[in-house]
Structure formats: C-alpha cells, structure tokens
Amino acid sequence: xxxxxxxxxxxxxxxxxxxxxxxxSNIANASNPNxxxxxxxxxxxxxxxxxxxxxxxxxxxSAQAPLLTQQINQNQSSLSxxxxxxxxxxxxxxxISPSSGQTLSTALEDLFNTFTNLSAxxxxxxxxxxxxxxxxxxxxxxxQISSQLNATSASELAGLNPLVDQVNQASAQLAQLxxxxxxxxxxxxxxxxxxxDQRDALVNQLSxxxxxxxxxxxxxxxxxxxxxxxxxxxxxxxxxxxxxxxLQVSLANGSIQVPIGELGGTIGGVLAGAASVNNIRxxxxxxxxxxxxxxxxxxxxxxxxxxxxxxxxxxxPGGDGPIALNPAITTQNLAAxxxxxxxxxxxxxxxxxxxxxxxxxxxAGFPGSTPTQTISAMLSGFGTSLQSALNDQTxxxxxxxxxxxxxxxxxxxxxNDQLTQLVQYSNALQxxxxxxxxxxxxxxxxxxxxxx
Amino acid sequence: MISDLSQFNSLANSLDLVSSNLQQVxxxxxxxxxxxxxxxxxxxxxxxxxxxTQQSAVSNDAxxxxxxQGRLNTINGAFTAATNVINSAIATATQGADxxxxxxxxxxxxxxxxxxxQQLLSAGNQxxxxxxxxxxxxxLSTPFRIIYLGSL
Numbered sequence: 001x002x003x004x005x006x007x008x009x010x011x012x013x014x015x016x017x018x019x020x021x022x023x024x025s026n027i028a029n030a031s032n033p034n035x036x037x038x039x040x041x042x043x044x045x046x047x048x049x050x051x052x053x054x055x056x057x058x059x060x061x062s063a064q065a066p067l068l069t070q071q072i073n074q075n076q077s078s079l080s081x082x083x084x085x086x087x088x089x090x091x092x093x094x095x096i097s098p099s100s101g102q103t104l105s106t107a108l109e110d111l112f113n114t115f116t117n118l119s120a121x122x123x124x125x126x127x128x129x130x131x132x133x134x135x136x137x138x139x140x141x142x143x144q145i146s147s148q149l150n151a152t153s154a155s156e157l158a159g160l161n162p163l164v165d166q167v168n169q170a171s172a173q174l175a176q177l178x179x180x181x182x183x184x185x186x187x188x189x190x191x192x193x194x195x196x197d198q199r200d201a202l203v204n205q206l207s208x209x210x211x212x213x214x215x216x217x218x219x220x221x222x223x224x225x226x227x228x229x230x231x232x233x234x235x236x237x238x239x240x241x242x243x244x245x246x247l248q249v250s251l252a253n254g255s256i257q258v259p260i261g262e263l264g265g266t267i268g269g270v271l272a273g274a275a276s277v278n279n280i281r282x283x284x285x286x287x288x289x290x291x292x293x294x295x296x297x298x299x300x301x302x303x304x305x306x307x308x309x310x311x312x313x314x315x316x317p318g319g320d321g322p323i324a325l326n327p328a329i330t331t332q333n334l335a336a337x338x339x340x341x342x343x344x345x346x347x348x349x350x351x352x353x354x355x356x357x358x359x360x361x362x363x364a365g366f367p368g369s370t371p372t373q374t375i376s377a378m379l380s381g382f383g384t385s386l387q388s389a390l391n392d393q394t395x396x397x398x399x400x401x402x403x404x405x406x407x408x409x410x411x412x413x414x415x416n417d418q419l420t421q422l423v424q425y426s427n428a429l430q431x432x433x434x435x436x437x438x439x440x441x442x443x444x445x446x447x448x449x450x451x452x
Numbered sequence: 453m454i455s456d457l458s459q460f461n462s463l464a465n466s467l468d469l470v471s472s473n474l475q476q477v478x479x480x481x482x483x484x485x486x487x488x489x490x491x492x493x494x495x496x497x498x499x500x501x502x503x504x505t506q507q508s509a510v511s512n513d514a515x516x517x518x519x520x521q522g523r524l525n526t527i528n529g530a531f532t533a534a535t536n537v538i539n540s541a542i543a544t545a546t547q548g549a550d551x552x553x554x555x556x557x558x559x560x561x562x563x564x565x566x567x568x569x570q571q572l573l574s575a576g577n578q579x580x581x582x583x584x585x586x587x588x589x590x591x592l593s594t595p596f597r598i599i600y601l602g603s604l
Contacts, residue, residue, distance in 0.1 A: 089491075093490060097490055097497075109505050116509075116516060122591075123592050343590065344592045380494040380497050382490060387491040404461065405454065408454065408461075415456050
C-alpha cells in the first residue's frame, strides 16, 4: 500500500482553511452577545507503517456552558422581575409619600389639631370653619391617593399585553427553531451551532420576560405551564382586568390558567408590583375609613350651634372605597364641640374628638397604633418590600454580571486569542502548501527520470 | 481568557452602578435628608413620621397657648377694671357717709356710682374672639345685665 502524499497535504490545507474560517467567523461575531465561540474538531487519519495519512475535519462546534446558561437565565428572570416590581412600586411610593405637599398623615394631623383648637374656642365660627376645611382636605387627599394608586396599577396591567405578544412571538420562533435544529443535526449540515445560539438567545429572552425555563431539547415552560413543546408553541393571553388580571395558555381542548404568583421576569414583576400597589391602596383606604368612622361616631354624639345632633362629618362608602366630606355639614350644624344642646361654650366633644388621635387600635389590623402611626406603619411596610426588591435587584445584577463574565470566558470571543490562532493557522496553511509543492516537485522529477 | 464583550459589558455595568449611587447621594445632598422615601430606610421613616406627628401637635399646642394667653389677658384686664371700680365705689361711699354732704353733692356721687356700675358691667361682659369670657358654657349670651330694684 502506497502513501498518497498529495492527499495528506491537501487534507492539511482543508483543515487549516476550516480553522481559518472558524476564526474569521469568531472575529466577525466578537460583539454579538448571543454568539458562542466556534472551533474545528479534527481527527488524524490512520496510515500504513504507523505514520498518519492526513487529517480529517470532523466538524465545527461551538463552545457550550449549559449549567451557566441555566443559572444566567434564572438570574435574568429574577433581575427582570425585581426591575419591573421596583418600577411599579416606586411610582406608587411617590404617590403615598410625595417629596412635597400634603400627605395623608399631615392631613390627618391637621384635622386633629383643628379639633384641639375647637375645644378651646368651640363657638368661634373661624375655628369651626377650619375644622370643616381640614376634614375636606383629609378626605380629598385620601381620595386622590386612592385613585392615583388605582390608576398606577391599572396602567401597569394594561402594559402587559405588549409583553405577552413578545412572549408569543419568541415562543413561535423557538418552536420553529426546534424543528430546524433537529433537521440540521440529523442532516449534519453544520448549521446547528448557529441555530443553537439563536435558541439560547430566545430562551434567555423568555426568561427575562416571564421567568421561563427550558430543557436541553428546547421545551419551554413558565410557572409549570408549557409554552413550547417540541415544534408547537402555545399561545399566551391575558384574562380579566384590574386586580383580577390573569394569564392563560390556549390549548386545542380548552385553556389552562397560569399561576401568576409563580411567574418571574418582567411579566411576573409587573403582576406582583400591581398586586402590591392594590394591597397598599386597600390598606390605606381601610385605615382612612376606620378613623373616619371613629370621628363620625364621636361627632354624631355632639350638638351643633343650632342644637342639631347626629350629623356625620364624613360620608363613608361600604367596602374599601374612598371617603368624602359630608356636603351637608356647616359651621352651624358641625356638632364637633358640645356634648349637649344649647351650650355653645362647651368644648368637651371637641376634646373627645381630638383624643381620637391618641386612640390605639382603631384599625383592627394595627392594635397598638394610633391612626397616624397606623398609616406610617403601612407606608413603612410598603417601603420594606420595595427596599428588599431594590437590594435584590442590585445583588442579582452583580451575580448576573459575574455569571456572564464566567460564561464569556468559555463561550465568548477573545480577539487576542483569535488573532494568535489566525497566525498559527495561516502558518499551518503555508506549511501544508509547501508540502504540496514539495510533493509536486518530487512527482515532476520522477516523471522526468522515468520518461528519459 | 476573558472575552472582549464581557470586558466591555462589565465596564458598562460598573459605570451604571456608580452613576446610580451618585444619583442617590446627590438626592441626599440636595434635600439634606438621608431618608426621603420609605424605601430609603423603612424603620427610620416610621420613627421620623411618628416624631413629625408629635411635632405638629406640640407646635399647634404652642400657638393655641398664645391664643389662650390672649384670653387670660382679657380676663386679667377685666378684673383690674373691676377692682378699680370697686375701690372708687368704696371712696365714693366713704365720701357719701359724711353727714355734711349737700344734696347736690349727693346727686353728683350718685352719678359716679352709676358710672362705676356701667364700668363693672362692661368688665363682666368682656369678649375675646366674640365669646364672653365670663359666660361659662353659654359663651354666646351676655352674662351680666343691670336690674334696677329701686329708682334713683
């Protein structure tokens, strides 16, 4: 068995060309975040007498870091969740604790202060007027905060639809890619690495959007509900509205409700943020209603300058709706001052009204707190959840960054490295070329000798 | 081996973090407050708002105290006026007790007594912010009036 010298050199040239092509592709994609660095797998061809008979190009493969990719997706989901949550919660925080102007606490303090003033000069029409005006400001502030919080959560929930569209689009692309990857892998066309990179990018996008997870075959689920099974993508849609907003996936024979509490990503964050805004709104509404009820009860026990009694200062709707000032109240029938008819100088009922400011447990949920302490405890509780989300956001961002750096060191493109390899492969190509030339010279020489 | 892209990303992330920290510090410097919103420090926020409530009540009490002092000054003025009237009434009575006082002098003393009575009435009916200071719970009704039992 003879050795085919030219085919050995030719295989070397082909190997070097494949390697140079891989390096060129790597350099071209150096700034593509979804690209995994590619390299060429080679195998030595066995030959007679122990010497090899050349090199075989097995294929181009891309570097993979499946465990890191999975962790990155988890952190991406958590980061997007916290980012969306803090954005919603910060808007609400500016509503309940504005940097300037009237807050719910200051409005309530002002109202109690006017009751104290009224107890000193119960018959003074100016002071009586200031009580009504402070009560109006308190009711109006409570109304504004309640309706602004409602608007915040409604507008955030309305923003879900474009996000759901993005999820559906990514799911559909991913399902299509799953089919293309299976085809490329079975036909060994060499397209698989690029397609896998594309699929990884889509899974990462879905993790950020809805906290989706994927298995090695590209089946994607979110909150335990499948979004992509093989080459089939299930369509996600929103249901209900306001605080009852939910998500479902449509199947051929019906639909499954997605457990929204288990979702991550931006969509999970928006839903959790809106739920938290609804929660603080309902807490504040209930605190306002309970203090307004206590004031009404005491106020109705008193007598106005006109001798009337049983007049309510606030109108309190059922449920957790916002309160309003009773439009029928005037400086004459404001019954805040006297505890009996016909004694305009008696301020004992006003003293009792002012004492409500120190009464604890008016809101059953806060048994040891005065009305203003209850409100500040609610704001502080809301602040705690926002603070923890902000801290999570910072920490997750740092973790994600170091994970990405770690993954980058495996799958990313280092230009220094690629340039070194380029020189190495060019040299290999030149050397193989020279070897081919030598074979050619030798063959020409032999033909001349034999021909003579 | 660190990829070039992750080096750039890492740099960009660090810049983001620094600029966000800077923004927070600038906010603190601009407002002069460490805690501007509940999420800055929830516990400190709750304490601060509890103290704010107390401060608001105390400052209201202080201005109410000033107003009550005004009422006490009115009462004090009324008492001083009443004391003067009574002192001058004693002097008038002493003067009138003298047997050598003529009828015309008596009539003059009677006029003085009547004037004193009016001054006493006015002191008793002193008002502060439209309320009669000696009116008790009936602060909108005139507490004193003169009822003549005999003719002068």
